[in-house]
Amino acid sequence: MIEKFREWERNRHDYAREWKERTGGKVMGYFCTYVPEEVLYAAGVLPVRILGSHEPQDVTEPHIFGMFCPFCRDCLAQGLKGRYDYLDGLMIAQSCLHIRQTFWSWQKHVPGLEYTKFFIMPHKVQSKDAPEFLRGELEEFVREVEVWTGRKVTDRALDRAIAVYNRNRELMHRLYDLRKGPEPPISGEEAMEVSMAMEMTDKAEHNAALEELLEWLPTREDKPRGTRLMIVGSEDDDIKFLNMVERSGGLFVVDEHCTGSRYFWNLVEPLEDRLMSIAKRYIDRPPCPTKDWEERRRIPHILKLAKEWNVRGAIIMQQKFCDPHELDFVAVKKALEGAGVPTLFLEFDVTVPIGQFRIRVEAFLEMIGEEDLF
Numbered sequence: 001m002i003e004k005f006r007e008w009e010r011n012r013h014d015y016a017r018e019w020k021e022r023t024g025g026k027v028m029g030y031f032c033t034y035v036p037e038e039v040l041y042a043a044g045v046l047p048v049r050i051l052g053s054h055e056p057q058d059v060t061e062p063h064i065f066g067m068f069c070p071f072c073r074d075c076l077a078q079g080l081k082g083r084y085d086y087l088d089g090l091m092i093a094q095s096c097l098h099i100r101q102t103f104w105s106w107q108k109h110v111p112g113l114e115y116t117k118f119f120i121m122p123h124k125v126q127s128k129d130a131p132e133f134l135r136g137e138l139e140e141f142v143r144e145v146e147v148w149t150g151r152k153v154t155d156r157a158l159d160r161a162i163a164v165y166n167r168n169r170e171l172m173h174r175l176y177d178l179r180k181g182p183e184p185p186i187s188g189e190e191a192m193e194v195s196m197a198m199e200m201t202d203k204a205e206h207n208a209a210l211e212e213l214l215e216w217l218p219t220r221e222d223k224p225r226g227t228r229l230m231i232v233g234s235e236d237d238d239i240k241f242l243n244m245v246e247r248s249g250g251l252f253v254v255d256e257h258c259t260g261s262r263y264f265w266n267l268v269e270p271l272e273d274r275l276m277s278i279a280k281r282y283i284d285r286p287p288c289p290t291k292d293w294e295e296r297r298r299i300p301h302i303l304k305l306a307k308e309w310n311v312r313g314a315i316i317m318q319q320k321f322c323d324p325h326e327l328d329f330v331a332v333k334k335a336l337e338g339a340g341v342p343t344l345f346l347e348f349d350v351t352v353p354i355g356q357f358r359i360r361v362e363a364f365l366e367m368i369g370e371e372d373l374f
Contacts, residue, residue: 001212001213001216001217002186002190002193002194002213004197004209005190005193005194005196005197005209005213006193006197008197008200008201008206009193009196009197009200012048012200013083013084013086015200015201016046016048016086016200017086019046019202020046020086023044023046025044025045025046026044026045026046026088026089026114026148026149027045027046027048027086027087027088027089028040028045028046028047028048028087028088028089028090028091028115029048029049029050029084029087029089029090029091030047030048030049030050030090030091030092030093031049031050031075031091031092031093031095031099031102031103032092032093032094032095032099032121032258033049033093033199033258033262033263034093034094034095034119034121034282034285035047035091035092035093035119036093036119036138036141036278036282037161037165038158038161038162038165038268038278039138039141039142039145039153039158039161039278040145041161041164041165041203042153042154042157042158042160042161043145043146043149043151043153043157044149044151045088045089045145045149046202048084048087048199048200049199049200050075050078050079050084051075051078051196051199051235051237051259052070052071052074052075052077052078052237052350053074053077053078053083054074054238054240054350054351054352055074055077055350055351056350056351057073057074057077057081057350059077059080059081060073060076060077060080060105063076063080063101063105063109064076064098064101064102064105065101067321068098068101068321069098069099069234069319069320069321069322070319070320070321070348070349070350071098071099071234071235071319071322071350072098072099072101072102073102073350074350075099075102076102076105076106079106079109079110080106080109080110084110085112087112087113088113088114088115089113089114089115089116089117089148090103090106090107090113090115090116090117091103091116091117091118091119092117092118092119093119093121094118094119094120094121094122094123095121095290096290096322096323096324097323098321098322098323100118103116103118114148115144115148117141117144119137119141120137121134121137121282122134122283122291123290123291124291124293125283125284125287125291126293126294126295126297130283131276131279131280131283132276132279134279134282134283135273135275135276135279138275138278138279139275142275155274158274158275158278159274162268162270162274162277162278164203164204164207165203165268166267166268167203167207168198168203168206168207168210168264169264169265169266169267170267171207171210171211171214172194172195172198172210172261172264173264174214175191175194175210175213175214175217176191176254176261178214178217178218179191179253179254179309180253180308180309180310183223184223184224184251184253185217185218185220185223186217186220186224187224187242187246187251187252188229188231188242188245188246188250188251188252188253188255189239189242189243189246189252191252191255191260192237192239192242192252192255192259192260193239194210194213195259195260195263195264196237196239196259198263198264199259199263224246224251225251226246226249226250226251227249227250227251227312227313227365227368227369228251228253228309228310228311228312228313229245229250229251229252229253229311229312229313229314229315230252230253230254230255230256230305230306230309230311230313230314230315231252231254231255231256231257231260231314231315231317232255232256232257232302232314232315232316232317232329232332232336233256233257233316233317233318233319233325233329234257234258234288234317234318234319234322234324234325235257235258235259235319236255236257236259236260236317236348237259238317238348238352240352240354241317241348241352241354241357244354244357244358244361245315245361248358248361248362248365249362249365250313250361250365253309253310253311254305254306254308254309254311256286256298256301256302256305257317258288261286261305262285262286262288265285265286266281266284266285266286267281268280268281269281286298286301288324289324289325289327289328290324292328296331298328298332299331299332299335302332302335302336303335303336303339306336306339306341307339311341312341312342312368313341313342313343313344313364313365313368314336314341314342314343314344315343315344315346315361315364316329316332316333316343316344316345316346317346317348318345318346318347318348319347319348320347320348320349329345333345342364342367342368344360344361344364346360
């Protein structure tokens with residue numbers, strides 16, 4: 001039952017090309033999960049998140065400074081190498097400086113795009129004016145998408161898009177809730193495959209497969225075992241790392257990062273004004289560090305996850321040179337350890353030094369085990 005999601009994730013480019021051929025629709029590549037996908041979906045566009053390949057490359061040096069995060073360099077390399085040559089459009093929501101440079105370089109140096117968009121997502125989401133401001137940006141975005149696609153984005157189309165996306169988020173919550181119990185029926189690696197597939201497939205198709213998975217999981221006999229862990233961090237799609245940790249005796253039961261729970265956490269609450277309902281959803285979602293001010297709301301959310309999923313330890317995964325998370329992880333680490341949750345901080349590059357990380361992870365798991373004896 002997991003294999004379908006793994007196939008989608010690993011063959012993401014084949015899926016998008018086949019979808020285009022089957023539907024005749026357009027494909028929009030996007031970098032940040034603050035992109036309002038409901039608008040694109042309402043216009044018959046397939047949103048596809050751009051992720052890296054975790055392969056060494058030497059094509060981005062003329063475009064991105066070497067001390068920018070490895071994730072943004074890895075993503076740009078995919079564009080420069082033609083991996084995403086099926087994209088009709090490219091967009092980003094206002095995000096960190098590093099991924100913005102990826103967008104600008106891709107827009108300038110990768111041919112074949114019909115439409116590009118720098119979507120203005122307010123950084124100060126806690127401002128009382130943020131929802132109204134974002135609604136205005138959405139209204140402009142709708143007009144541009146209608147011109148690009150030649151399709152009218154009606155209230156009925158938005159209602160359908162919101163319903164499909166909300167259903168996807170509800171199903172993902174059900175999947176994550178299954179991991180709260182003492183015997184989770186799905187590993188962290190498998191849950192990550194499901195989550196990543198969600199960001200690069202038609203949500204209606206993902207919903208159908210997810211419903212089948214949720215019916216099967218309670219009957220699963222070969223349930224994974226291990227010390228209950230959570231992932232906290234920036235963009236994390238390092239499947240090989242998760243596999244290594246779980247083979248070493250850990251079991252990821254929950255996460256807090258933008259490739260996982262932060263992407264799907266809250267729903268669009270229906271309002272008569274559809275664009276305002278979408279705006280409020282993105283304003284109110286669990287924030288990334290670039291938007292978590294003045295009040296720090298991310299840390300209480302992380303502590304709530306740790307408690308509800310009964311984690312024994314947390315691995316803080318940060319992309320090297322990621323300035324927003326470098327500023328944030330110190331407070332996150334302090335809060336978790338103050339709540340009795342041991343932490344292990346790891347800094348990631350394009351390729352993950354599995355051998356070195358295995359030693360540190362095994363020592364961390366041994367430490368947790370020793371603490372449990374007292």
